Amino acid sequence: MNCFVYWPLALIASSAFAQPTPKTTQPSLTIETIMQDPKDWIGTSPSNPFWSDDAKTLYFSWTPVTTGATEKAKSDSLYKVTFTTGRGKSRVASSPIKVSPLERRNLPAPTGVYNRAHTQRLFERQGDLFLLDLASMKVRQLTNTVEPEMEALFAGDEQSIVFRRPGSNLFSIHLSTGQLAQLTDFRPGANADASGAKLTDEEKFLKQDQLRLSSVLAERKARREEGERISKADRPKRPKPIYLDGKLLFNPQTSPDGRFITYRLTKSPTNAKIAQVPNYVTESGYTEELSARIKVGAPLPTHEFFVYDIARDTVRAVSLKTLPGISDKPDYLKTSSTAKPDTTKKTRSVVVSGPVWSADSKLGVVVVRSLDNKDRWICRLDPETLALTVLDRQHNDAWIGGPGIGSTNAPGSMGFLADQQTLWFQSEATGYAHLYTVNVSTGERKALTSGKFEVQQVQLSSDKTQFFLQTNEVHPGEQHFYRMAASGGERIRLTSMTGANDVTLSPDETQMAIRYSSSNQPWELYVAPLSVESRAVKKRSSSAVSVSSTGSTPVKLTSSQTDAFKAYPWREPALVTIPARDGQTIYARLYKPTSGGTGKSVVFVHGAGYLQNAHKWWSQYFREYMFHNLLVDKGYTVLDIDYRASAGYGSEWRTGIYRHMGGKDLDDHVDAAKWLVQTQGVDAKRIGIYGGSYGGFITLMAMFTTPDVFKAGAALRPVTDWAAYNHPYTASILNEPQADSLAYRRSSPINFAEGLKGHLLICHGIVDVNVHVQDAIRLSQRLIELKKENWEMALYPVEDHGFVEPTSWMDEYKRILKLFDERL
Incomplete structure (x- = not known):
């Protein structure tokens, strides 16, 4: 039987779809009871919610109590709740319905990228690329290959899409003509001569000496090279071969205008010993060794960052030696009695992540992090000159960390505002993770949030005029969702339930799917609209903070606990x-x-x-x-x-x-x-x-x-x-x-x-x-x-x-x- 809930203009509070359970005698807890399979005993909370692109359907993984108790489902199934527009702009929500295998296979993947106008969405499914037109909701398949395509993005002109294949090379497909082009030619080995063998220094000397002493050999070489030049001129232009020389390739990406390709090469140490863990109870009947990890202090990989200028057909490494403080000795070495004297100014090892580009391709930003985790530099990168301009340096004598700060493999929470000049990012500069902006051209910096609380998640609205934030400012033990103008100012709280509110916004940013739990109740799924007031945030004083919720009372969509679990007064x-x-x-x-x-x-x-x-x-x-x-x-x-x-x-x-x-x-x-x-x-x-x-x-x-x-x-x-x-x-x-x-x-x-x-x-x-x-x-x-x-x-x-x-x-x-x- 389906149940329906209506909200005229706003959701009405309800325990929708939850059936009353008969009262049972309070059970006595035992170790056997509380440590059994939680699916059988507690139930399965909904997880991984995502919206359809038209915001009319909410999907989530779930195993309802009835299924968990009778069918003993081995894994969560995909369920959906539908929303339709009716008279008076009301919304109608259906009860959760299990998604059929056919519908599940044909669903656009929940993750992907939009074009700037948000009229198209690019996504990957089963290793192939698809393009969704949001006006017609029609899906166009772009690839159908054995090799998977991944990390797809719209090119800067949005006439093509750029993607990567497992060999790490970048390709593009023109959306109108369907032409496939290879953008990079990364090769695993070392650069070699025509015979395929890499020359030693001795061999290079002998070759040069032979050409010096024999005019015949020199003339033949000149004629051969002239023929190769003519032949090359007749061939279509191909990307420059880039030899990896045994190094690992990470994060190759193009600038939005397609002129530059950046990438990182990592060389793994050859003398880092891997710890082994013995496995005694095995299917084979023999003791097997599990390869685990290196131990702290073992030799670490080294990293280099490169820019490939396609127009000039050149590859150059970005020098990081001029970063302020990169040669600073950590404080503990200055005072440690066991540290060896070191009077040299050694450059500390660092790793580069990014870049993050403005949509017009004029500005690129990279994040440089020291491998001792004591410094993070946010820098403007000029890909033509390879010059780095420091926009922000965060230093901690202990170690850099906190929400949104990123890691050695990720730049952290950051992006450009609508003006394509202002970068937003997070920093613990004041002791708490907060949101900042910096003008990449002028260096002018501004704090958008402040106080003794953490900004734990940041999402920029689709029109780049407002931020959605998750913070713990009400209490360190609560998480709430807010809306704030991109210029800062008042934060409008959008959630009201005491506990944790994990919000997934609908694509049109008018509805919130909320995974909510309290200290004695597991996670359930709710939905609530964003009120008109909260969607029209006005610029106000940056010191003003609203902690009053403007959203409507959420509607509960799931009830996931078993009767046995609910019988105990937790x-x-x-x-x-x-x-x-x-x-x-x-x-x-x-x-x-x-x-x-x-x-x-x-x-x-x-x-x-x-x-x-x-x-x-x-x-x-x-x-x-x-x-x-x-x-x-x-x-x-x-x-x-x-x-x-x-x-x-x-x-x-x-x-x-x-x-x-x-x-x-x-x-x-x-x-x-x-x-x-x-x-x-x-x-x-x-x-x-x-x-x-x-x-x-x-x-x-x-x-x-x-x-x-x-x-x-x-x-x-x-x-x-x-x-x-x-x-x-x-x-x-x-x-x-x-x-x-x-x-x-x-x-x-x-x-x-x-x-x-x-x-x-x-x-x-x-x-x-x-x-x-x-x-x-x-x-x-x-x-x-x-x-x-x-x-x-x-x-x-x-x-x-x-x-x-x-x-x-x-x-x-x-x-x-x-x-x-x-x-x-």
């Missing part, structure tokens, strides 16, 4: 603040028994380091959330803090662990434990701690270096020695071990194992290619040699870093619960 944890010893404020989730508790308490440590979990939406640690409810049922008080380095609180909080993991981040947990004793009636001798990955690392540091604070701890898949972890993550925080051994010595738990007093449980997946099981095994040998007896270790033969099998989750958490029940 707690909404209290979001509290705790004073840290250095005057900072720690945000935390507090789960407290209604009867006052029994004095025993558990502190949970989230993973990843740079991640937020003390918030008002459904946690990605949903299994741990359910486990915390079980603990509270058993009389425990549970605390979950956003310790130093967690996401959502700006750069000072993020970099608080620089050169000392297990320093301020562990202090925050110790201060939180003290707060529990002082304010929540917790027994100081009955506090446990647990967590996975970075949470496992903190658990080890807590048990080894503050053993009188925590009586029992469960360290899951923990890092035991940071010198064994990967380079991109670790080198940013601790630098390299050979250059900053002190940072690694004081940050690695294996160095402090002798401090263990309480009872420790270590759990680790054997095929973990992220934090290798060798970490846990090395620590176990250390504990054996120290004659420690108050620890145990459980290994899981078929599990990677994130467990998959319900039986593994069950076994692990039964052990954790047993540890706390017996020792607290």
Whole structure:
């Protein structure tokens, strides 16, 4: 049966399509229940929403409760909700309908690029290219080949499209004539002579000497070359062969006017050793080795950035030596007692990403990032002269990061406004990720947002006159969606539900699909229109900020939880603040028994380091959330803090662990434990701690270096020695071990194992290619040699870093619960 909801001019609040469920007796939680397959127990939340190009249909991946319970679907299916225009400009929404296989196969891909007028959209499907005319909604297939086409864009004149094939060469197709042209001729080997062999220096000398001594040979060579010139003149013009000489090609792209092609070449080190992870439980019956990654401090790739000038048929490398500060020695090397004296002005290794072009092709911008992650330069690139003009330099003595800042392989959030002169970008210049503009011609810079909050996502409107922003300005634990003029000024809040609002705009920017969740309710899908007021943002004072929602109350489109899951009254944890010893404020989730508790308490440590979990939406640690409810049922008080380095609180909080993991981040947990004793009636001798990955690392540091604070701890898949972890993550925080051994010595738990007093449980997946099981095994040998007896270790033969099998989750958490029940 289909249900319908009408909104005359605006959506009316409704729990659309959700059927009332009969009341059931509150179940008692068990480890077997909460650690079973979440599809069977919780249900499947909708994900990956996208709109049809006419904004009349919303598609999303989903497994409804009825399907999940009876058909045991192996994966999510594609569903849709349709919207039609009726009398009085009302909208009619259908109930979610499963999309047929035929319709799904014929759907235009949700991702793609528009032309400037937004009358056409280019997209890829099954490796071929298609062009959608938005007026007629007709689709034209442009390619039908065995080789896939990818990264397609409109050329600057929009008469052609440019794309790449797997060999990394660029091609174009003229939309009117269908002519296919090859734009680049990248070749994998080295430049060679006519015989195909690369000449050595000795061979080059002999060849030149022969021509010097023999006029006959010189004349023959001249006649041959003249014939080749004539033959070449008769042939159609081809792109210049560019030899990669064993290097890897990245991001070849054309300028909008088609004159320049930029690309990056990366040379991988030959002496970087790859760590191997043993896999014992295999289909073959033999132990197999899984190739994992290099360790921090291993030799890194080198990068070069080139411009191919098609008109002049020349290839030139862009020099980066003149960038301000590129030869600056990092501060830690200036003060480190272990650093070797270095009086030279060495240029630091950098990588270039981009360029980002203005649509008229007159301005190009590249982002240069130092490989030590302490500097990011945004530069104007003149492709004719190869000159770089610095528009913005962001420096951090610790490391560059934060929302929208990008990485070594991506420039971050940025683009040009409608005037084709103004670049918008994000920066943590004030300590929080905010939105800025800079005039690329004059260098004039302007801050569009400011304050002690983060701009977490940025989207420019199709007409480039307004921004859509996601920020946490209402509260660090809330995410809301805003609209703001491209020149800055008042921000109009478009969402109102407390929690997280993950918005997908319709192509005409009149409707919002909202994935929403609260702290005790998983994600569901809602829809709401953008009101007329919010679509007509006026220029106002840049200091004015509106936090009142102008959007209508959203309509709920899905109801995804099972009756069994809904039968339990899941707690909404209290979001509290705790004073840290250095005057900072720690945000935390507090789960407290209604009867006052029994004095025993558990502190949970989230993973990843740079991640937020003390918030008002459904946690990605949903299994741990359910486990915390079980603990509270058993009389425990549970605390979950956003310790130093967690996401959502700006750069000072993020970099608080620089050169000392297990320093301020562990202090925050110790201060939180003290707060529990002082304010929540917790027994100081009955506090446990647990967590996975970075949470496992903190658990080890807590048990080894503050053993009188925590009586029992469960360290899951923990890092035991940071010198064994990967380079991109670790080198940013601790630098390299050979250059900053002190940072690694004081940050690695294996160095402090002798401090263990309480009872420790270590759990680790054997095929973990992220934090290798060798970490846990090395620590176990250390504990054996120290004659420690108050620890145990459980290994899981078929599990990677994130467990998959319900039986593994069950076994692990039964052990954790047993540890706390017996020792607290």
